[in-house]
Amino acid sequence: APDDVEWVTCDSPVNIALIKYWGKRDEKLILPLNSSVSVTLNQEELRARTTVAVSRNFKEDKMWLNGREQSMKNARLQSVISQIKRLCRKRKIDGDQPNEKLQWKLHICSENNFPTAAGLASSAAGYACLVYALSKLYGVEGDISKIARLGSGSACRSIHGGFVIWNKGDAEDGEDSSTEQIAPETHWPELRVLILVVSDQTKHTASTVGMQTSVETSDLLHQRLQGVPKRIERIKKAILRKDFHSFAEITMKDSNQLHAVCLDTYPPISYLTDTSHHIMQLVHAINQDNSSNMVAYSFDAGPNAFLFMQEKDVPTVLDILHYFYPNSDPHFIRGIHVPGKHDTHV
Numbered sequence: 001a002p003d004d005v006e007w008v009t010c011d012s013p014v015n016i017a018l019i020k021y022w023g024k025r026d027e028k029l030i031l032p033l034n035s036s037v038s039v040t041l042n043q044e045e046l047r048a049r050t051t052v053a054v055s056r057n058f059k060e061d062k063m064w065l066n067g068r069e070q071s072m073k074n075a076r077l078q079s080v081i082s083q084i085k086r087l088c089r090k091r092k093i094d095g096d097q098p099n100e101k102l103q104w105k106l107h108i109c110s111e112n113n114f115p116t117a118a119g120l121a122s123s124a125a126g127y128a129c130l131v132y133a134l135s136k137l138y139g140v141e142g143d144i145s146k147i148a149r150l151g152s153g154s155a156c157r158s159i160h161g162g163f164v165i166w167n168k169g170d171a172e173d174g175e176d177s178s179t180e181q182i183a184p185e186t187h188w189p190e191l192r193v194l195i196l197v198v199s200d201q202t203k204h205t206a207s208t209v210g211m212q213t214s215v216e217t218s219d220l221l222h223q224r225l226q227g228v229p230k231r232i233e234r235i236k237k238a239i240l241r242k243d244f245h246s247f248a249e250i251t252m253k254d255s256n257q258l259h260a261v262c263l264d265t266y267p268p269i270s271y272l273t274d275t276s277h278h279i280m281q282l283v284h285a286i287n288q289d290n291s292s293n294m295v296a297y298s299f300d301a302g303p304n305a306f307l308f309m310q311e312k313d314v315p316t317v318l319d320i321l322h323y324f325y326p327n328s329d330p331h332f333i334r335g336i337h338v339p340g341k342h343d344t345h346v
């Protein structure tokens, strides 16, 4: 980079929700109706990489995503940038010169090494990465997870590694809606995640729109909210005890409930395809042949499957997948992802 440019590059991982976030109580502050729990994946295979740069010679703010220029007129993007700058100004100690970089124009360049907006949590990794990179560029410290939340709700969980809870909080201003690590990435080293890329197409209903419609029209969503706290307690216990059998059952039930809510939404939303349903049946068939659960699935707002299992069962599961999907795309099965950490290369 030229001498007059100051820049930072960061990587951020994807997280997959075990107890799903679906529905907001405040659209602007991105406050959820329920708490959620996720696991952050290893960022070698699936990650967002973002470079942020400022220069006194840049003429305007600009942004590129996967090599294509994007409009900066995006309310979420603007809110993230202005919050980071606000924190930077707040840090200024009396008598300090205001950080001149705040006045300079900003360039953002972000790319994912996996399909974007296909229900693979690209926005979570992307916004976590942008916020982290900006915080380094402007020298901001503190709870940046709350700022990541303003970009994409689920992004606040990608700021931490391992197993993470996003507590919904009760305050109107969102001060108590924050994330916390339940267990670090080293806690359950035997856990593995396979991702089955059923489709790399952009999802037909963005999660923001889907959630909104569900909140307005689904009775089941409101029913679900009653049961979430108990589920969260149970999955926390399963994680802490490394009880895969219970972990698998709770994870699958919660994924199914999310998609049931989507179908209960009017007009209905279906993110799952025939292949997704086939994968679910296959998982239940595998589990039925065993005394305890060997595999679990989870689907976000898209048809792609996240399969959880223990390391010792990976060869068996891979054999079964190759048997049932012999002619699938070589990229159908994406890596073996262990719980990961939020690690940055600056």
Ligand code: PMV
Pocket: 016, 017, 019, 020, 021, 022, 036, 123, 124, 152, 153, 154, 155, 207, 208, 300, 301
């Ligand atoms: O953070 P958003 O607005 O992309 O919504 C994420 C919604 C789900 O991925 C379906 C669930 C979750 O908790 O990540």
